[in-house]
Amino acid sequence: MWESIRRWFDPRELRSVGSTPDYRFSLANERTFLAWLRTGLALVAGGLAAAQFLPPLPLRHLREAIAIALLLLGGAVAVRAVDHWARTERAIRLGEELPASRFPAVLALTVGLGALLLVVAVLLRALGGR
Amino acid sequence: MTGPSAAPRPARDPGLQPERTRLAWRRTALALTVVTVLAVRLAFTGDLGGVLLAGVTLVVWGAVLPVCWRRGTGTGPARTGGRSLPLAALGAAALAVLGVALVLRGLW
Numbered sequence: 505m506w507e508s509i510r511r512w513f514d515p516r517e518l519r520s521v522g523s524t525p526d527y528r529f530s531l532a533n534e535r536t537f538l539a540w541l542r543t544g545l546a547l548v549a550g551g552l553a554a555a556q557f558l559p560p561l562p563l564r565h566l567r568e569a570i571a572i573a574l575l576l577l578g579g580a581v582a583v584r585a586v587d588h589w590a591r592t593e594r595a596i597r598l599g600e601e602l603p604a605s606r607f608p609a610v611l612a613l614t615v616g617l618g619a620l621l622l623v624v625a626v627l628l629r630a631l632g633g634r
Numbered sequence: 635m636t637g638p639s640a641a642p643r644p645a646r647d648p649g650l651q652p653e654r655t656r657l658a659w660r661r662t663a664l665a666l667t668v669v670t671v672l673a674v675r676l677a678f679t680g681d682l683g684g685v686l687l688a689g690v691t692l693v694v695w696g697a698v699l700p701v702c703w704r705r706g707t708g709t710g711p712a713r714t715g716g717r718s719l720p721l722a723a724l725g726a727a728a729l730a731v732l733g734v735a736l737v738l739r740g741l742w
Contacts, residue, residue, distance in 0.1 A: 512720035519715075530714035531651045537719055538658040541726055552635040552672035555737045571737045579730030586723035593715065626682045 512586055522597030533592050547578030562629065571619070580623035581611065652712035659706035662722065663699055669729050670695040671737065676736045691732055698725030 526562055551574030558567045584607055591603045670691055679687035701718045 509720075509724075513717050513721075515716050527711070527714055528649065528651045531655045531712060534714060534719065535655050535658045537723075538662050541723055542662055542665045544723075544726050544730075545662070545669050548726065548733055549665070549669045549672055551730075551737075552669065552733050555733075555740065556672070556676050565741070568737050570740060572734055575730045575733040575737070579727040582723045582726035582730065586720045600654075617722060632684055 508587065512590055518590065518593055518597075519593055522599065525596045529596050530593065533589060533596065536592075537585050537589035540588070541582055543582030544578045544585060547574050547581060549578075551575035552579060577611070577614065652710070655712050656706045656708070659702050663702035663706060666695065666698060666702065666722075666725065666729075669726075673729060673736065676733070676740075679740075685735060687732065687739070691729065694725055694728050694732070697728055698722055 522621065551571045554574060554624060555571035558570070561567050588605060588607070594600075595602050673691045674688045677684045677691060698721060701721050705713065705718050
């Protein structure tokens with residue numbers, strides 16, 4: 505783990521493999537990284553907002569659990585973004601296939617499932633509160 | 635021969651890639667600032683621990699924002715890669731960890 509973190513911070517190592525590609529490919533890769541980073545920051549912002557703007561929920565500590573889940577998901581998205589950027593950059597320089605990833609699908613399913621659970625919770629509360 | 639296409643034009647990038655990348659860095663800087671504001675608001679509870687956590691949050695913001703801003707300004711060919719990317723990502727991860735600490739702190 506520390507080895508890969510060290511490698512992210514060492515641009516010489518990345519530049520030593522393969523050949524320098526058309527700079528537009530590198531810029532596109534960088535923008536994709538930034539878009540993922542903003543996705544992670546949006547999840548973090550959602551977690552921080554849930555912690556301070558949601559009213560206390562009927563289930564004990566549910567609000568805090570939602571907040572922490574969003575925060576951890578956001579942090580994971582940010583770290584994974586830089587890892588994926590480095591692996592993509594390496595593949596572009598070597599002329600290889602771009603790295604495939606299950607992460608977008610997993611993230612989409614997680615967010616979708618979380619939203620569905622909250623819809624069920626809201627409906628149950630609306631029906632039970634009559 | 636007259637007309638606009640007579641002389642070879644300097645190479646230009648119709649995709650405006652350097653500009654788009656700079657704007658992406660600026661948007662990221664803005665998102666980072668929003669997260670920092672939310673974290674500082676959550677941290678301030680009036681006691682010393684809250685002030686300390688708010689201070690740490692502001693230190694992370696102060697370390698990462700200049701990096702994003704430097705990549706987001708200027709003209710001419712854009713730089714690619716470098717240490718700014720892992721630094722920005724680790725800054726975001728640090729804010730996430732700080733957020734978890736702030737939420738857990740609110741529980742007791």
